[in-house]
Amino acid sequence: MPRDAVPQPVRLSDYRPPDWLVDTVHLDVRLHPTATRILARLALRPNPEGREGSPIVLDGDELSLKSLTLDGTPLAGNAYVATASALTVLAPPQRALTLEIETVVDPSANTKLMGLYRSSGAYCTQCEAEGFRRITYFPDRPDVLAVYTVRIEAEREEAPVLLANGNPVESGPVEGTSRHYAVWHDPWPKPSYLFALVGGRLERIVEEFVTASGRKVELGIYVEPGKAGRAGYAMDALRRSLRWDEEAFGREYDLDVFNIVAVADFNMGAMENKGLNVFNDKYVLASPETATDADYANIEAIIAHEYFHNWTGNRITCRDWFQLCLKEGLTVFRDQEFSSDQRSRAVKRIADVRLLKSHQFPEDAGPLAHPVRPDTYREINNFYTATVYEKGAEVVRMLKTLLGEDGFRSGMDLYFERHDGDAATVEDFLACFAAAAGTDLSQFALWYAQSGTPQLTVSGHWDASARSFRLDVEQTLAPTPGQDEKRPMVIPLALGLVGPDGRDMPLLLDDGTNAGRGVLTITQPRQSFVFRDVEHRPVPSLNRGFSAPVKLVSGLTTEDLVFLARHDADPFNRFDAGQSIALAHLVEATAAHRAGHPLPAPDALVAALGATLGDASLDPAFVAQALSLPSESDVAREIGGDVDPDAIHAARLALRRALGEALAPALEEAYARHALAGPYSPDAASAGRRALRNAGLDLLAATGSAEGVARALAHFERADNMTDRFHALSVLAHNAPLAREAALSAFYERFRDDPLVVDKWLALQAQIAEPGTLERVRALAAHPTFSWGNPNRVRSLIGSFASINQTQFHRADGAGHDFVAEAVLELDGRNPQVAARLLAAFKSWRALEPVRRSSAERALRRVAAREGLSPDVADIVSRSLD
Ligand code: ARG
Ligand code: ZN
Numbered sequence: 001m002p003r004d005a006v007p008q009p010v011r012l013s014d015y016r017p018p019d020w021l022v023d024t025v026h027l028d029v030r031l032h033p034t035a036t037r038i039l040a041r042l043a044l045r046p047n048p049e050g051r052e053g054s055p056i057v058l059d060g061d062e063l064s065l066k067s068l069t070l071d072g073t074p075l076a077g078n079a080y081v082a083t084a085s086a087l088t089v090l091a092p093p094q095r096a097l098t099l100e101i102e103t104v105v106d107p108s109a110n111t112k113l114m115g116l117y118r119s120s121g122a123y124c125t126q127c128e129a130e131g132f133r134r135i136t137y138f139p140d141r142p143d144v145l146a147v148y149t150v151r152i153e154a155e156r157e158e159a160p161v162l163l164a165n166g167n168p169v170e171s172g173p174v175e176g177t178s179r180h181y182a183v184w185h186d187p188w189p190k191p192s193y194l195f196a197l198v199g200g201r202l203e204r205i206v207e208e209f210v211t212a213s214g215r216k217v218e219l220g221i222y223v224e225p226g227k228a229g230r231a232g233y234a235m236d237a238l239r240r241s242l243r244w245d246e247e248a249f250g251r252e253y254d255l256d257v258f259n260i261v262a263v264a265d266f267n268m269g270a271m272e273n274k275g276l277n278v279f280n281d282k283y284v285l286a287s288p289e290t291a292t293d294a295d296y297a298n299i300e301a302i303i304a305h306e307y308f309h310n311w312t313g314n315r316i317t318c319r320d321w322f323q324l325c326l327k328e329g330l331t332v333f334r335d336q337e338f339s340s341d342q343r344s345r346a347v348k349r350i351a352d353v354r355l356l357k358s359h360q361f362p363e364d365a366g367p368l369a370h371p372v373r374p375d376t377y378r379e380i381n382n383f384y385t386a387t388v389y390e391k392g393a394e395v396v397r398m399l400k401t402l403l404g405e406d407g408f409r410s411g412m413d414l415y416f417e418r419h420d421g422d423a424a425t426v427e428d429f430l431a432c433f434a435a436a437a438g439t440d441l442s443q444f445a446l447w448y449a450q451s452g453t454p455q456l457t458v459s460g461h462w463d464a465s466a467r468s469f470r471l472d473v474e475q476t477l478a479p480t481p482g483q484d485e486k487r488p489m490v491i492p493l494a495l496g497l498v499g500p501d502g503r504d505m506p507l508l509l510d511d512g513t514n515a516g517r518g519v520l521t522i523t524q525p526r527q528s529f530v531f532r533d534v535e536h537r538p539v540p541s542l543n544r545g546f547s548a549p550v551k552l553v554s555g556l557t558t559e560d561l562v563f564l565a566r567h568d569a570d571p572f573n574r575f576d577a578g579q580s581i582a583l584a585h586l587v588e589a590t591a592a593h594r595a596g597h598p599l600p601a602p603d604a605l606v607a608a609l610g611a612t613l614g615d616a617s618l619d620p621a622f623v624a625q626a627l628s629l630p631s632e633s634d635v636a637r638e639i640g641g642d643v644d645p646d647a648i649h650a651a652r653l654a655l656r657r658a659l660g661e662a663l664a665p666a667l668e669e670a671y672a673r674h675a676l677a678g679p680y681s682p683d684a685a686s687a688g689r690r691a692l693r694n695a696g697l698d699l700l701a702a703t704g705s706a707e708g709v710a711r712a713l714a715h716f717e718r719a720d721n722m723t724d725r726f727h728a729l730s731v732l733a734h735n736a737p738l739a740r741e742a743a744l745s746a747f748y749e750r751f752r753d754d755p756l757v758v759d760k761w762l763a764l765q766a767q768i769a770e771p772g773t774l775e776r777v778r779a780l781a782a783h784p785t786f787s788w789g790n791p792n793r794v795r796s797l798i799g800s801f802a803s804i805n806q807t808q809f810h811r812a813d814g815a816g817h818d819f820v821a822e823a824v825l826e827l828d829g830r831n832p833q834v835a836a837r838l839l840a841a842f843k844s845w846r847a848l849e850p851v852r853r854s855s856a857e858r859a860l861r862r863v864a865a866r867e868g869l870s871p872d873v874a875d876i877v878s879r880s881l882d
Helices: 232-249 293-308 321-342 345-365 386-419 426-437 558-567 571-594 603-614 620-627 632-639 645-662 664-673 684-702 706-718 722-735 737-751 755-766 773-781 791-804 815-828 832-842 850-865 871-881
Strands: 020-030 036-046 056-059 065-070 080-082 086-089 097-105 115-119 122-126 146-155 161-164 167-173 179-190 197-200 203-210 216-223 257-263 276-280 455-463 468-476 491-498 519-522 526-531 539-542 551-553
Touching: 065 080, 065 086, 122 257, 122 276, 146 161, 146 197, 161 179, 197 276, 203 232, 216 232, 232 257, 232 293, 232 321, 257 293, 276 293, 293 321, 293 684, 293 722, 321 345, 321 386, 321 426, 345 386, 345 571, 345 620, 345 632, 386 426, 386 491, 386 519, 455 539, 468 491, 468 519, 491 558, 539 558, 558 571, 558 603, 571 603, 571 620, 571 632, 571 645, 603 620, 603 645, 603 664, 620 684, 632 645, 645 664, 645 684, 664 684, 684 706, 684 722, 706 722, 706 737, 722 737, 722 755, 737 755, 755 773, 755 791, 773 791, 773 815, 791 815, 791 832, 815 832, 815 850, 815 871, 832 850, 832 871, 850 871
Parallel strands: 020 146, 216 257, 257 276, 455 551
Antiparallel strands: 020 036, 036 097, 056 086, 065 097, 080 086, 115 122, 122 197, 146 179, 161 197, 167 179, 203 216, 455 468, 468 526, 491 519, 491 539
């Protein structure tokens, strides 16, 4: 790697309070497509906790300074140093003072989509993590909190709508010109990463909300002209989010307005800027014709997530970026709870754990593994990861499991009470729970510090004569990058002992206590628990509800798992038992395929799924989850090393065929029974029925039978909503090469003017597991609908290919790896964040079989050798190769 391509690491242990604080910020922004002028007036004062006599050092990024005054007087040239990345006032008076800084930026040339940029002509901003410094020089760190007043001025014609954080103060024409202005004031002190402004020609829907204490709030959602009809569901989700946070956490909204703006070009999902959330429009816009049930569920979850940040993130923010999980893990936990309350808790938990295992477990098992709270980073944007977000949420969930509902709520109440207005740390957070529950959480804190997925090996021994049952538990945690030695963790293990009648037996420990709420707390490397009065040999149902994010080795037999898949009272484990049978089968079948042996018959899985399908008491959404097999990368992760994706694909295809054949009558019956009449509704019950029908459609078509394909084709042609239409299209694309092309073109012709639907069309084609797909993806990258400048397009086409299409990304000839490496290099000059994320698709490269492993390594080395890499890509590639 070229020297100094990778920036110097920032370390948690080097944290020092800021030397200067900012009390107020006045921004005067004159919007212009290529030369937007920003006048920033900062009221600064020395921080009593900082180093005395320090210069004022302000961050910048690609900035150029136009003018600078201190208390109204221009500064002499030798009194300061201005570069693109910093402005230093060398010997400032050590007292409160005002700096006025003028910068000019070019929003049209901003392809990184950080700072002030343009999307479909509108002006918008993204400042987290370090984007504010691309607008003006500022101490751009989350522990500098200031009160902002913002005046925006623009051509009325170009930007009739002008928005910023907080409440509107005044607006009007700029006399004698074609321009107008608006002033916004945000009374809540906030860090610069929560700053936002928007200007553009936008359409709005608006609703009034009355908070629990009777305060009126105007809720607004702004979208591109013509799209207001698709914002209704987001508004509904927003209203439910405000209400839920009042009821579940006692948290009210705190401004007169809450605005959301949807933009087409956005690096991530959405951003929680105070009072002015900015969203990737994919997580706002929905109509039955254009959005799937999954899109609706995502919109609901992300609207809630960003709203919940108002308390967990904004009112209490992070001291530094190492504490990112303090707001993200906690807020993901909160949005998961919200969705669970709005929908089916069991199905939501299943979906969340599937996501955790498919995204976070591989991250934790590869070269990019890092703790939930990292202690060093070179590019913070690379730490908006599944570990910080999803594992971070699991850690909060474990805290709740350990402390119980009431203990958890008291801890949260104390956190809000103690830290409102603070820039806090993980230690601050944990101290609230320790205090509220009167317990020591120092060992629990290891969840924030140690990376890697712990393995829990459990074996059960029933003693018929003593009528007792002993569980031996062992925890291990393998070394991860930078962490050779590990300490034992606190693992809440929820469990049940299921008797022969399928019912839970009482959990009485031999010391006479009962295992509180069915949770054992594991703290040692090895521990045993003895239960008494166990009349029959039980089947232990372990880690119920996925109470801890661990890899469980249970030693249960296939018969035990089939039994649990039928009877477990815990719906997550009932689901998981079926998945374990499928996973074990797929691992065995993959090995058989590679050895040229006949594949095993999936009798146990047929029995388990047959029982699930036949149980009319089950929620269709649950049955659909049970029918959806572990993905190819799930199987790869289970195999762990020397992975041959083609063999996995062959084994999985054979299994889908066998299930489609063996379960045909039951699947056909379920397909017929769950047909819905009447207009589309995105509610969870209807979505569950569609999901079950569509899962059936897939397995029935996997057999390749003419009937299965005809059914999918009819489903496609008769669909009156995107869920059915797109799912049928995907069944055809994966299972019916002859019917595929006509269906793909019909779909494209119908939706060609709708970028979010075109994204689905691109993503689907990129996932087809056939040698022709790479050529298809290359051709699509040259298609007029594709653009390297739009992150959604890039993620749909290139991202899906690299992260989902295991056989084609990991082609044995290396062409898939080369293609993605080229795409990363192509993108890096334009949008490093998106490029770095794409490159992270290589994260499991060391687990591949030798031929594919060396082609992946070659591709990574090619990227590493490129001169002038962004810090983002340089960081990912160097850690990937370490
Ligand atoms: N805080 C945002 C969220 O709610 C994520 C923004 C991250 N953006 C970035 N460029 N790193 O999850
Ligand atoms: Zn977030």
